[in-house]
Amino acid sequence: MALALGLGSLFNHSDSPNVSFSIDADTDSIRYTTSRAVLPDEELCIFYGDNLWFDPVDMKSIQYAIEKGPEHGWGSLSHLRDDVRNPTFETWQLVEGDPDEIIPEDKLPFVRIKTTPDDPEEEELFTIQTVEAWVVDVPDQRQIATMLRWLRTSGLEDSSVSHLKRIRKNQSSNISTLLLCLTSNSADPPALPNDMELPAPYVVRVPKLVALTQASLKLKSSLWPTNYAPKRKGEFEGWSRGKVRWAWEAMKTVLREATSIKRNGEHPIVAYVPEPYDEAIKEATQMQKAILAHDTRRTTSHPLRHATLNAIRAVADYRAATGDEETVPPLDNDSPSSNLTGVKEPEERRNGSHYLLTSLTVFLSHEPCIMCSMALLHSRVKEIIYITPMKKTGGCGSIACIPKLEGVNHRYGISRWKDGEGGISMEGLEVDEGEDA
Ligand SMILES: C[S@@+](CC[C@H](N)C(=O)[O-])C[C@H]1O[C@@H](n2cnc3c(N)ncnc32)[C@H](O)[C@@H]1O
Known part of the structure; x- marks a missing residue:
């Protein structure tokens, strides 16, 4: 174990630190660098890791998913890989201004992927x-x-x-x-x-x-009299500036967590379910806690411990712990999250699976694999937003698009973050090409 002495021991912990640190093996020292602009009188804080031994004062109420990797952070600086950079975020013009203003689709920091099945219009x-x-x-x-x-x-x-x-x-x-x-x-x-x-x-x-x-x-x-059903305009729900800011904050959490677990030699794959942006959804879903999960395949030697599955399991644990046995009806029947059959699902109501992620948004560092895409569908997630597409394994647009399959009784929204928007980029999230997330 390594301990920081001298000035280094003065830094308190923050989950949104303004100082990053790396180990300089040549000089046998730790280098501290501010990671963003610091205001006068602002305290300088570092990120100790997520195995804290005290109740932090500034931590948001984030619940970490069950299995954590080996201890990392302050008490075990010896584990730290010095080639992993802490992500830094500048201020971002897009999120400054009226929080209620709807952002035009092409200015959104993500691209939405259509999940209604292709129904090509025949011209011939x-x-x-x-x-x-x-x-x-x-x-x-x-x-x-x-x-x-x-x-x-x-x-x-x-x-x-x-x-x-x-x-x-x-x-x-x-x-x-x-x-x-x-x-x-x-x-x-x-x-x-x-x-x-x-x-x-x-x-x-x-x-x-x-x-x-x-x-x-x-x-x-001309073949047979056919009905006419023009496509609905404005198929996608509008996003306000405030909601984009919320998504940005969520993605920053994803990147920080990815960096933190990468230091431990874990895949930098993260799934994050923040508290919903809308008060009404917050109330309906009874999610008063954010759920942060990461891939634990390496540390647990368990091939199914993908970040998304860990997050879903943590949501289920949270619901069980809070005694939330009421079902949560989808709030927005017109959104892709609605049950396409319009039929009640007694079986699901019994096992509770349909409401685990109903009306919730999941932020992901990577496009989920087919297994996780299916688990998201089964949990009735409203939408997912991911940073890195997985060309060889992704189940949300790359090798398959699970919510787009014919016959599925739920569709969820899929968006891909535009690389680099608001400082959120794929850099540092690299995993092997054939790896599934
Ligand atoms: C290395 S010391 C940090 C500096 C220390 N606060 C001081 O004034 O010397 C680490 C200890 O500071 C406290 N600490 C650091 N960050 C904290 C936080 N966010 N909330 C509460 N206590 C914190 C914990 O007691 C921890 O064991």
Whole structure:
């Protein structure tokens, strides 16, 4: 163990230090450097590490995730790697000013990744996706109402054709054609009511998806009359300046923690769940503590101790400890976090998994791997923001995009921090290319 003597022993600890230090092996000394502008009368503090032996006076209420690495910091300066720089942050123009002002999308410090499945708008008739459907010609207009009534009780109606109109009118012959069902729902021609004199059903190709633009509506309706559902404008929720500042502070915590654990030889991979920015969400989620977790695979020799899983586990522990057994409904039904099926989930309500991260934002040093991306989905996270994309292993946009998969019953927002914005950069966060976070 090494102890700092002399002036070095005068520094108190802060979790947002203004002095960083490194060991100079040549002169056998510790070099202290201010890491940002210091105001007159401002106390100079260093970061001791996260295994403190006293109750710090300026520490925010951050709860550290369960398993910590070996002790590091003040009491064990001998562990410190002197090649790891403490991150420094200048002031940032973007976060100065009216906290309620909404920041234009292109000025935000992160890029949002769309998680609704791609639904390419076909411009050419031959690229329209089609499926086969059973239809029947109804020669007499008076039979239509009866047939529509019959359809309702026939068991043929289901949501697979809800993007299509039921009837196609043939202008020249005055014969209407009624859509019965997709051939995927009934391989054989559906049986029609006995008392109606109708020809045999036959198969036509109909559009597989709703029309998202006028151009597509025209093309699709030439096959079969299709419904029109223009894309919602302003798909993404607006971010205020105050919220951007909150995100910046969260990312600074992520980087400081990454630096701190890297000194111990751990992967610099961090997951952080700060207290929510909005008071209403704070109250609804009952998160009165921030949760900070990091990767502990090396120190625990446990391959599943990824930062995200550690954070989720810490949230579960926190909820269990605070006796929070109430379910938390999603606050924003229009956000990507909403349950897409709109159906209550009794099973999840019982095991509580759906509300672990409901309405919460998770800040990550790295794009999570597929396992962690799935765990985030299962925990109903509202959104994640990460700094470093993981080209070979990332499950949120790189090798896969888990919340974008067809059939998942929850989607969460994904944003990638623009490298360097507000001093938050990938520098120092490097891990092996094939490593999963
Ligand atoms: C090396 S001394 C730091 C200087 C010491 N405060 C002094 O005046 O000499 C380390 C001790 O300072 C106290 N200390 C340092 N940072 C603190 C903080 N943020 N909150 C409360 N106590 C702190 C703890 O008692 C710790 O054991």
